[in-house]
Amino acid sequence: MPDLPTALVTGASSGIGATYADRLARRGHDIVLVARDAPKMEALAGRLRAEFGVSIDILRADLAEEADIAAVEARLRDDAGIGLLVNNAGISKAGRFDRQEAADLARLVAVNATAVMRLAHAIAPRLVENGTGAIINIGSVVGLAPEFGQTVYGATKAFVLSLSQGLAHELGPKGIYVQAVLPAATATDIWSRAGADPAALPPMMEVGALVDAALAGFDQREPVTIPPLHDAGQWDAYQAARLAMLPGFAQTMPAPRYTSHGA
Numbered sequence: 001m002p003d004l005p006t007a008l009v010t011g012a013s014s015g016i017g018a019t020y021a022d023r024l025a026r027r028g029h030d031i032v033l034v035a036r037d038a039p040k041m042e043a044l045a046g047r048l049r050a051e052f053g054v055s056i057d058i059l060r061a062d063l064a065e066e067a068d069i070a071a072v073e074a075r076l077r078d079d080a081g082i083g084l085l086v087n088n089a090g091i092s093k094a095g096r097f098d099r100q101e102a103a104d105l106a107r108l109v110a111v112n113a114t115a116v117m118r119l120a121h122a123i124a125p126r127l128v129e130n131g132t133g134a135i136i137n138i139g140s141v142v143g144l145a146p147e148f149g150q151t152v153y154g155a156t157k158a159f160v161l162s163l164s165q166g167l168a169h170e171l172g173p174k175g176i177y178v179q180a181v182l183p184a185a186t187a188t189d190i191w192s193r194a195g196a197d198p199a200a201l202p203p204m205m206e207v208g209a210l211v212d213a214a215l216a217g218f219d220q221r222e223p224v225t226i227p228p229l230h231d232a233g234q235w236d237a238y239q240a241a242r243l244a245m246l247p248g249f250a251q252t253m254p255a256p257r258y259t260s261h262g263a
Helices: 015-026 038-052 066-078 102-130 151-174 190-194 207-219 232-250
Strands: 006-010 031-035 056-060 082-087 134-138 177-181
Touching: 006 015, 006 066, 006 102, 015 031, 015 038, 015 082, 015 207, 031 038, 038 056, 056 066, 066 082, 066 102, 082 102, 102 134, 102 151, 134 151, 134 207, 151 177, 177 207
Parallel strands: 006 031, 006 082, 031 056, 082 134, 134 177
Antiparallel strands: none
8 A cells, every 4th residue: 555645734733724634644644734833733743643653744834924935835845745735724804894904904815815826836746747646725615605794705715716626627637636625614713813703603513523524525536525515416506507607708799788788
Protein backbone atom coordinates (compact mmCIF):
# COMPACT_ATOMS: atom_id res chain seq x y z
CA MET A 1 0.00 0.00 0.00
CA PRO A 2 1.52 3.35 -0.97
CA ASP A 3 2.35 5.87 1.71
CA LEU A 4 -0.36 8.41 2.40
CA PRO A 5 0.53 11.97 1.42
CA THR A 6 1.26 14.60 4.02
CA ALA A 7 -1.69 16.98 4.50
CA LEU A 8 -1.20 20.71 5.04
CA VAL A 9 -4.15 22.16 6.94
CA THR A 10 -4.67 25.90 7.36
CA GLY A 11 -6.60 27.40 10.25
CA ALA A 12 -5.51 24.31 12.14
CA SER A 13 -5.34 25.60 15.72
CA SER A 14 -9.04 25.07 16.49
CA GLY A 15 -12.47 24.34 15.05
CA ILE A 16 -12.81 22.79 11.61
CA GLY A 17 -9.08 22.88 10.86
CA ALA A 18 -8.05 21.17 14.08
CA THR A 19 -10.73 18.54 13.54
CA TYR A 20 -9.51 17.90 9.99
CA ALA A 21 -6.01 17.45 11.40
CA ASP A 22 -7.35 14.95 13.93
CA ARG A 23 -9.34 12.95 11.39
CA LEU A 24 -6.54 12.88 8.83
CA ALA A 25 -4.00 11.86 11.47
CA ARG A 26 -6.35 9.03 12.46
CA ARG A 27 -6.19 7.89 8.84
CA GLY A 28 -2.40 7.84 9.01
CA HIS A 29 -1.50 11.11 7.29
CA ASP A 30 1.43 13.17 8.50
CA ILE A 31 0.25 16.75 9.01
CA VAL A 32 1.58 20.27 8.60
CA LEU A 33 -0.45 22.57 10.86
CA VAL A 34 -0.75 26.20 9.76
CA ALA A 35 -2.37 28.88 11.92
CA ARG A 36 -1.62 32.01 13.95
CA ASP A 37 -1.86 30.44 17.42
CA ALA A 38 1.39 28.52 17.98
CA PRO A 39 0.61 27.34 21.55
CA LYS A 40 -2.67 25.76 20.44
CA MET A 41 -0.93 24.07 17.53
CA GLU A 42 1.79 22.76 19.85
CA ALA A 43 -0.84 21.24 22.13
CA LEU A 44 -2.69 19.68 19.19
CA ALA A 45 0.54 18.38 17.67
CA GLY A 46 1.54 16.72 20.92
CA ARG A 47 -1.78 14.95 21.19
CA LEU A 48 -1.81 13.77 17.57
CA ARG A 49 1.75 12.45 17.77
CA ALA A 50 0.96 10.56 20.98
CA GLU A 51 -2.37 9.12 19.82
CA PHE A 52 -1.62 8.26 16.21
CA GLY A 53 2.16 8.06 15.86
CA VAL A 54 2.25 10.43 12.89
CA SER A 55 4.64 13.25 12.13
CA ILE A 56 3.30 16.73 12.87
CA ASP A 57 5.02 19.92 11.77
CA ILE A 58 3.95 23.42 12.80
CA LEU A 59 4.14 26.47 10.57
CA ARG A 60 2.91 29.62 12.30
CA ALA A 61 1.41 32.00 9.76
CA ASP A 62 -1.06 34.84 9.47
CA LEU A 63 -2.42 34.42 5.95
CA ALA A 64 -3.22 38.12 5.70
CA GLU A 65 0.51 38.93 5.98
CA GLU A 66 2.66 38.74 2.83
CA ALA A 67 5.75 37.23 4.42
CA ASP A 68 3.71 34.56 6.18
CA ILE A 69 1.68 33.47 3.18
CA ALA A 70 4.87 33.40 1.10
CA ALA A 71 6.38 30.97 3.62
CA VAL A 72 3.40 28.65 3.32
CA GLU A 73 3.53 28.88 -0.48
CA ALA A 74 7.21 27.90 -0.37
CA ARG A 75 6.44 24.88 1.82
CA LEU A 76 3.74 23.75 -0.63
CA ARG A 77 6.03 24.20 -3.62
CA ASP A 78 9.10 22.57 -2.11
CA ASP A 79 7.88 19.76 0.15
CA ALA A 80 7.43 16.77 -2.15
CA GLY A 81 5.62 14.84 0.58
CA ILE A 82 2.60 17.18 0.71
CA GLY A 83 -0.12 15.82 -1.54
CA LEU A 84 -3.24 17.14 0.20
CA LEU A 85 -4.05 20.80 0.89
CA VAL A 86 -6.94 21.68 3.19
CA ASN A 87 -7.68 25.37 2.61
CA ASN A 88 -9.69 25.95 5.77
CA ALA A 89 -8.45 29.23 7.29
CA GLY A 90 -11.16 31.86 7.33
CA ILE A 91 -12.38 34.88 9.23
CA SER A 92 -15.64 36.75 9.50
CA LYS A 93 -16.74 40.16 10.66
CA ALA A 94 -20.06 41.01 12.23
CA GLY A 95 -21.99 44.08 11.25
CA ARG A 96 -23.72 45.67 8.28
CA PHE A 97 -21.68 46.40 5.14
CA ASP A 98 -22.03 50.18 5.35
CA ARG A 99 -20.82 50.15 8.96
CA GLN A 100 -17.85 47.82 8.57
CA GLU A 101 -14.30 49.14 8.38
CA ALA A 102 -12.56 48.99 5.00
CA ALA A 103 -9.42 47.54 6.58
CA ASP A 104 -11.43 44.71 8.16
CA LEU A 105 -13.05 43.89 4.83
CA ALA A 106 -9.69 43.91 3.05
CA ARG A 107 -8.30 41.46 5.61
CA LEU A 108 -11.37 39.26 5.26
CA VAL A 109 -10.88 39.06 1.47
CA ALA A 110 -7.15 38.43 1.90
CA VAL A 111 -7.66 35.43 4.18
CA ASN A 112 -10.87 33.95 2.78
CA ALA A 113 -10.24 34.39 -0.94
CA THR A 114 -6.74 35.51 -1.88
CA ALA A 115 -4.95 33.05 0.41
CA VAL A 116 -7.10 30.15 -0.81
CA MET A 117 -6.18 30.96 -4.41
CA ARG A 118 -2.49 31.51 -3.69
CA LEU A 119 -2.00 28.30 -1.73
CA ALA A 120 -3.85 26.24 -4.34
CA HIS A 121 -1.69 27.90 -7.00
CA ALA A 122 1.47 27.08 -5.06
CA ILE A 123 0.78 23.35 -4.84
CA ALA A 124 -0.96 22.78 -8.18
CA PRO A 125 2.10 22.58 -10.51
CA ARG A 126 3.72 19.89 -8.37
CA LEU A 127 0.49 17.89 -8.10
CA VAL A 128 -0.01 18.10 -11.86
CA GLU A 129 3.57 16.97 -12.44
CA ASN A 130 2.96 13.96 -10.18
CA GLY A 131 -0.47 13.25 -11.65
CA THR A 132 -2.04 12.84 -8.22
CA GLY A 133 -3.15 14.82 -5.17
CA ALA A 134 -6.12 16.66 -3.74
CA ILE A 135 -7.21 20.14 -2.69
CA ILE A 136 -10.07 20.66 -0.22
CA ASN A 137 -11.44 24.21 -0.10
CA ILE A 138 -13.77 25.09 2.77
CA GLY A 139 -16.47 27.42 1.52
CA SER A 140 -19.91 28.05 3.01
CA VAL A 141 -23.56 27.86 2.10
CA VAL A 142 -23.49 31.64 2.59
CA GLY A 143 -21.69 31.77 -0.77
CA LEU A 144 -24.99 30.68 -2.31
CA ALA A 145 -27.18 32.92 -0.17
CA PRO A 146 -26.63 36.69 -0.26
CA GLU A 147 -29.99 36.88 1.48
CA PHE A 148 -28.25 35.84 4.69
CA GLY A 149 -26.79 39.35 4.86
CA GLN A 150 -23.11 38.48 5.33
CA THR A 151 -22.27 40.32 2.15
CA VAL A 152 -18.47 40.34 1.89
CA TYR A 153 -18.00 37.06 3.78
CA GLY A 154 -20.54 35.46 1.45
CA ALA A 155 -18.82 36.94 -1.59
CA THR A 156 -15.51 35.39 -0.54
CA LYS A 157 -17.20 32.03 -0.13
CA ALA A 158 -18.83 32.34 -3.57
CA PHE A 159 -15.29 32.89 -4.86
CA VAL A 160 -14.12 29.72 -3.11
CA LEU A 161 -16.90 27.69 -4.74
CA SER A 162 -16.26 29.09 -8.20
CA LEU A 163 -12.50 28.66 -7.81
CA SER A 164 -12.99 25.05 -6.73
CA GLN A 165 -15.27 24.27 -9.66
CA GLY A 166 -12.86 25.89 -12.08
CA LEU A 167 -9.89 24.01 -10.61
CA ALA A 168 -11.83 20.73 -10.80
CA HIS A 169 -12.53 21.42 -14.49
CA GLU A 170 -8.90 22.29 -15.24
CA LEU A 171 -7.00 19.94 -12.94
CA GLY A 172 -9.35 16.96 -12.77
CA PRO A 173 -8.13 15.58 -16.11
CA LYS A 174 -4.58 15.81 -14.72
CA GLY A 175 -5.43 13.47 -11.85
CA ILE A 176 -6.09 16.12 -9.19
CA TYR A 177 -9.23 15.91 -7.09
CA VAL A 178 -10.68 19.23 -5.93
CA GLN A 179 -13.50 19.33 -3.38
CA ALA A 180 -15.49 22.34 -2.22
CA VAL A 181 -17.08 21.86 1.21
CA LEU A 182 -20.02 24.13 2.03
CA PRO A 183 -20.88 24.10 5.74
CA ALA A 184 -23.82 25.96 7.20
CA ALA A 185 -23.57 27.37 10.74
CA THR A 186 -21.01 25.28 12.63
CA ALA A 187 -20.12 25.44 16.32
CA THR A 188 -16.65 27.00 16.16
CA ASP A 189 -15.09 30.11 17.66
CA ILE A 190 -15.36 32.07 14.38
CA TRP A 191 -18.57 33.57 15.75
CA SER A 192 -17.04 35.02 18.90
CA ARG A 193 -13.96 36.26 17.02
CA ALA A 194 -16.26 38.03 14.56
CA GLY A 195 -18.08 39.82 17.37
CA ALA A 196 -21.43 38.16 16.69
CA ASP A 197 -24.27 38.57 19.18
CA PRO A 198 -24.61 35.17 20.93
CA ALA A 199 -28.37 35.68 21.25
CA ALA A 200 -28.71 36.02 17.48
CA LEU A 201 -26.80 32.86 16.53
CA PRO A 202 -28.63 30.14 14.56
CA PRO A 203 -28.74 26.44 15.43
CA MET A 204 -25.36 24.91 14.64
CA MET A 205 -23.87 21.63 13.47
CA GLU A 206 -21.24 20.08 15.71
CA VAL A 207 -17.79 20.44 14.16
CA GLY A 208 -16.95 16.74 14.31
CA ALA A 209 -20.14 15.84 12.46
CA LEU A 210 -19.34 18.47 9.83
CA VAL A 211 -15.81 17.22 9.16
CA ASP A 212 -16.83 13.55 9.19
CA ALA A 213 -19.52 14.30 6.60
CA ALA A 214 -17.08 16.32 4.51
CA LEU A 215 -14.59 13.45 4.53
CA ALA A 216 -17.35 11.04 3.51
CA GLY A 217 -17.90 13.31 0.51
CA PHE A 218 -14.14 13.33 -0.05
CA ASP A 219 -14.05 9.53 -0.11
CA GLN A 220 -16.89 9.55 -2.65
CA ARG A 221 -14.98 12.11 -4.72
CA GLU A 222 -17.84 14.61 -4.69
CA PRO A 223 -16.92 17.90 -6.36
CA VAL A 224 -19.18 19.82 -3.96
CA THR A 225 -20.14 18.54 -0.52
CA ILE A 226 -22.92 20.28 1.43
CA PRO A 227 -23.27 18.41 4.74
CA PRO A 228 -26.50 20.13 5.94
CA LEU A 229 -28.36 19.67 2.62
CA HIS A 230 -30.47 16.53 3.02
CA ASP A 231 -32.09 16.69 -0.43
CA ALA A 232 -29.14 16.23 -2.78
CA GLY A 233 -31.55 16.56 -5.70
CA GLN A 234 -31.86 20.27 -4.98
CA TRP A 235 -28.15 20.77 -5.66
CA ASP A 236 -28.41 18.59 -8.76
CA ALA A 237 -31.30 20.73 -10.03
CA TYR A 238 -29.34 23.92 -9.29
CA GLN A 239 -26.36 22.63 -11.24
CA ALA A 240 -28.55 21.44 -14.11
CA ALA A 241 -30.21 24.85 -14.39
CA ARG A 242 -26.81 26.56 -14.40
CA LEU A 243 -25.40 24.26 -17.05
CA ALA A 244 -28.53 24.68 -19.19
CA MET A 245 -27.74 28.40 -19.46
CA LEU A 246 -24.23 27.92 -20.85
CA PRO A 247 -25.19 27.54 -24.54
CA GLY A 248 -27.15 30.77 -24.33
CA PHE A 249 -24.03 32.67 -23.33
CA ALA A 250 -22.69 32.11 -26.85
CA GLN A 251 -25.36 34.29 -28.48
CA THR A 252 -23.91 37.23 -30.42
CA MET A 253 -27.04 39.38 -30.34
CA PRO A 254 -28.78 40.80 -27.27
CA ALA A 255 -31.94 39.09 -26.12
CA PRO A 256 -35.11 40.68 -27.54
CA ARG A 257 -36.07 42.04 -24.14
CA TYR A 258 -33.09 44.38 -24.35
CA THR A 259 -33.88 45.73 -27.84
CA SER A 260 -36.67 48.22 -28.50
CA HIS A 261 -38.27 47.28 -25.22
CA GLY A 262 -38.76 43.73 -26.39
CA ALA A 263 -40.72 44.68 -29.49
